[in-house]
Amino acid sequence: MRIWILRHGQAEPTATRDAERALTDVGRAEAIRMAEQLAGHSLDVILASPYRRAQQTAELIRRELNFRRGVTTVDWLTPEDDPMAVLDQLADRAEDELLLVSHQPLVGQLISLLVDGHRQGHYSMPTAGLACLDMPLPAAGAADLLSLTNPADATGNS
Structure with a gap:
């Protein structure tokens, strides 16, 4: 199983509720840049948090990759x-x-759980950091971290 873990792009600092914070122009550009890292990979599914900024990030990725689903x-x-619980x-x-399109602190903790146990x-x-992990099965400590990329140094496909 290969899992890509993407933190949402930069979001507005405040909103009525945290879940309603939207992407900024910078956040949209970050998401588009990270889509380049995913180009050519055979994603089966894009799973996203219900929070607005994660939904917007996931949708930008979906459109950039021409992902049909x-x-x-x-x-x-x-x-x-x-x-x-995510591992389960x-x-x-x-x-x-x-x-997976999600948030801190979950993404950092999830990578640690999968790689370090x-x-x-x-x-x-x-924001818009992207990790790629390979694992024979979803279990604590079973994953190999193949890459960890942030939009500031993302160039071309990984």
Whole structure:
């Protein structure tokens, strides 16, 4: 299983509710740049947090990649969700290549759980940071981190 973990692009600093914060122009540009990193990969599904900024990021990626299916919204990819619960959800998935669009602190903790076997590792995930992991099965400590890219140094396909 290959999992791509993408943090949403830069968002407005405030909104009525955190879940309603929208992408800024910079955030939209970041998402488009990171879509270039995914070009040529055979994504089976795009899973995204229900928060507006994650939905917008996922939709930009979907459009840039000409991904025919829609974005699937899941309620287990919000900022404060438990990475272990995400791991349980991933264990129920049959796809070979998934893109998860989510938030900090979840994305950093999830990478740590999958690669290091615990949630305490530090993986820098700026806005629109993208990690690529390969694993034989979704289990703590079972993944290999293949790449960790941020939009500032993203050039061409990975």
